[in-house]
Amino acid sequence: MNLHKAIGTIGGLTMVSRVFGFAREMLMSRIMGASGAADAFLVAFRLPNTFRRLFGEGAFSAGFVPLFSQRYHGPGGLEEAKKFSEEVLAVFLPTLFLFTLVFELIMPAFVWAIASGYADEPAKFDLTVFLTRITFPYLLLISLVSLFSGVLNSLTKFAAAAFAPALLNVAMLAALLIVPTGGERTALALSIGVTVGGVLQLALVWNSARKAGVSLRLRKPEITPSVKQFFLVVIPATLGAGVYQISQLIDTFFATRLPEGSMSYLNYSDRLNQLPLSVIGTALGTAILPQISRFIAKGEPDEAARVQGQAVELSMLLCIPAALALAVVAGPLVAAMFQGGRFTAEDAAITGNVLAIIVMGLPAYVLVKVITPGFYARNDTKTPVKTAVVVLVANIALNFALIPPFGIYGLAAAIALCSWINCILLYVILRRRGHFRIEGWLWSRIARQFAAGLAMGAALWGTRALLAGFFAGSVIERLLGVMALVGVGGIVYFIVAWTIGAMNRDDILILLKRKKVS
Template identity: 85%
Template sequence: MSLIKSMGTIGGLTMVSRVFGFAREMMMSRIMGASGAADAFLVAFRLPNTFRRLFGEGAFSAGFVPLFSQRYHGPGGMEEARKFSEEVLAVFLPTLFLFTLVFELAMPLFVGAIASGFVDEPAKFELTVFLTRITMPYLLLISLVSLFSGVLNSLTKFAAAAFAPALLNVAMLIALIIVPTGGAASATALSMGVTAGGFLQLALMWNSARKAGVSLKWRKPVITPGVKQFFVVVIPATLGAGVYQISQLIDTFFATRLPEGSMSYINYSDRLNQLPLSVIGTALGTAILPQISRFISKGEPDEAAKVQGQAVELSMLLCLPAALALAVVAGPLVSALFQGGKFTAEDAMITGNTLAIIVSGLPAYVLVKVITPGFYARKDTKTPVKTAVIVLVANVVLNFLLIPPFGIYGLAIAISACSWLNAVMLYVILRHRGHFRIENWLWSRIARQIAAGLVMVVALYGLRVLLTDWFAGSVIERLAGVTALVGTGGVVYFAVAFAIGAMDRDGIMLLLRRKKAG
């Protein structure tokens, strides 16, 4: 499967999930507002999500996919790969269950450490503990989803894993529809929706793996050579992801000490920032890891570097305009999507300003997703750990320096700056080792993409001024204004990019001719 086709499958279905996610966030903002109950739920949702990213998606895929691919493409074929999966599952499941149980029992201590700003408000603190106990089983469920996703991604079957998050968003939407009163009642319903969504995702992935010919059976937990090899690779990746997730928890720690509603502002800003990150960065990172792993195992490092170069080119072509456009239209976009009900115009303004700062780091977020597979495919999960430790220290220092004078905006600046630090360090190391370097032709193309993006910014700013009255009008007028901005930005950027050679024109024309012939 080609890189563009793989990314199209993953990115397209991820977009479907994000549409449901935005529907959920739009309804949640109006029902919950930037309230104490909303902050409590967002902390309760963030904690299992943090450990999901720690044990599940990133670290697990980094260790599992290359090893599964190695067996699948080796002499043992599918049978050996299935046996390896069952051995990992037999050890992975009891570990997750024990971890979840410990946190359920010690939840007050854990929440008190992470959301210390809530401790002085007993009702808010107790609600956060209660909600987190409801959402924590999601960790176990979604980690199992990650295992099945790793199996399917290794077989280059990306559709089910890309669509699965939509089920979580649907479950949470249903919860809001059933309990639209706001406050603790809606927060409790949302928490139940999180766990229900985890069950739905697991059911989908289990069935998809079964249809792909991978029916995993339960085995007695044994530390086999394959499991040992898995842990040798995954533990450093987990530590690396752990450093990053600790950074996320540190951000939560600071956010809970800011004025009420700060968790909501960060959440809605991050939701918009995550759209291009997931559709572009995560899709590309997921698509290229099996390909790079295959070329490395076959002793073809030049082909692996070629895949990575194509991924960088494609990611910047799509990501740079997304970052620039989000920065320009942040205010109107947030107002159109989230303002209304209990979410006031002031809430929308603060969220928009926060978003405009955070998206300055979006290209770096995407580059990290594209560069990191270059380490993981070579079973090097230690280097990202070392860079992540440096980023963690920088994040803590920047938070202490920037939050006192700038409040939530200081937190956003620290998030963006640390993403760039991480991306630059990873690229410099990979280049120094001779595994991958951005060639002159690619630097030239990226420069042209930036030029096309700046032309788009001028057009967007002018149109935004012309449509000022729309953005102060009804929800329909605001949505129409945002639609006009998005459409204009896309047309201007890609027209200029095509004209000045910021994209592979020959490849695009060839693709169009093939479609016409077909």
């Protein structure tokens, strides 16, 4: 499998999903504003998403894909891998049902624990509980999506799994267009759209897996040796993801105790931060895990390290300029994307400042996606648990230290700092074990990428000053200004990076020749 092709497929379709996601957020900001109803919905949406990352991404990225790949490439082939999937599904499905049912029953207590800042406003608290009960079944649906996505990714069929998130955004967009009145009615429509989106996603990946020859039957739940092996890998990974997700819930806890609109500011800034993270980091992590697992299984650790090194180089080539660009143009970008209707210029300014702080951790977010497959491919899910505990403690301490003097900006700074703590800990451990190290040539390449990024940042700063009138104008003018910034930044970065050797010129020339041939 060609790494660049795989990343292109995943990243390209992820970008399609992100475009729909931006359309959704742009419309939602104008209809909902930074209101109490918007905050209530965002909490209701965040809670099932937090457990989605815990059960779905945490469990299946760490445990399912390597174990499925081992069986698929082993003597039993596809039939053995399919049997393994059915055995896991037989146990996983009822577990998810029970978990969802329990949380539906205890939802008021759960919301109070996570968003106790709303308890002083009974109407807002009750709305948050009601909306969360509607969105929570999304957890069950998206966890099953993760299982079928794991099957497809193991078969190197990335398209359906990468495109599936777009269906959630389409469903939520439809809800906004059908009920554009704002307030509680639109928040209710959005919550229903979340669950409908989960149904659409599951239908897509289930059908794609069936076409790929993996049509899973429902078996009687049984703890087979394969299921035991799966849980031995997954439970530590889930605990590790759980610690990280607890950190996310702690951020929600602190955000709900800040002034009204804080959840909205955090959401819209994170939406822009997530674009490069998902397109670059998720694409790389998804693409390299099956490859590293295969090389480890074949006893070729040097090849596994080579794949990780290639992924680090490519991720930083794309991520460093993305982080610097977002920091420099955060204000104009947020104004162009979200300002309008009920989302005021003051809301946009606060959101832009939050974004400029959060993106300082973006390279670390992406590197974690590249580094952790080095543990998961070796069935080591305990080490990320230990580092996650350290990060959790650091997150709590930083929140208590930074939020009182700096408010929402302190919360953003804590998020960025914790991402670097996690990244550094994981890399140091992997390096000490001799599994992967950033070689001298790669450090040099990264330093040149950073230099090119600084040149791009300077060009963006000057261009932003020249186009100040555009960013204070109409929506069209603001969008034109942002397009000009993107063009200038991209051209300057590519020219400088090419000139000083911040990229592998041979790889770029090969890609260009392929495009010409096609």
